[in-house]
Amino acid sequence: MLRGPADRGVDADSLPLFAGWRAxxxxxxxxxxxxxxxIHVLREHRGACHLAAVRVSGLSSREAMVVNLGVERATHYGWREPGPAAAALTPRRQRAERLTDELQAPLYATLTARQRAEFARLVDALTSAEPSPNASAAASVAKAMITSSKPRWERVGPEGENAR
Structure with a gap:
């Protein structure tokens, strides 16, 4: 996975950072x-897909950040006075996560079972020593996407992996 271009043939339209890193x-x-x-190629693909999914789901960037991470973390990431997000926005965030997975699926669909196992092993190795919470979450999502034929939201239940 990391040695070969799994992203070859994946449409880069509206994904400029992904296209740039891939080039x-x-x-x-x-x-x-x-x-x-x-890794940067994969990261930028997910980031661009997620931004599109957030907007299609009817969330602003601020709302998505706050509903996912809370006001304190949103402030840490530079949002000035982000204010709380309404609990009613949680279904929109869950929809954005599902759409992100759907948009990313073509990137991982080209992998063989052997490549999926190698990728899972490499993700584990990269995140095994003192991983940050964001790295752990990203690694879990990537690993889940490549080790199962079911979409992530079907594996983690209707409330999603981060349900509270």
Missing amino acids: QPVPADDPVGAAMQR
Whole structure:
């Protein structure tokens, strides 16, 4: 997965950062640099898909941040006086997560079972030493997407993985 272009053939329309990272050469003589470049490609693909899904789900960026992380974390990320998000927005956030998964599916659909296992192993290795909460969440999502044929929301239940 990280050594091969799983993203080859994936539509990059409206995903400019993904397209830019994907166009960068992968260092042939630097395995760590190559892995990091591939990770950036995957990260930017998910980020662009998620931003689109947030907007389609009827959330502003501020609302999505607050409903997901809370006011304190939104402030930490630079939102000035973000104010609380209404609990009624939670279904919209859950819809955005489902749409993000759907938009990302083509990226992982091209992987063989062997590539999926390798990717899961590499994600575990990358996040095993003192992972940050965001890295752990991203790794869990990526690993779940590539190790199961079911969409993530069907595996974690109707309330989603972060239901409170």
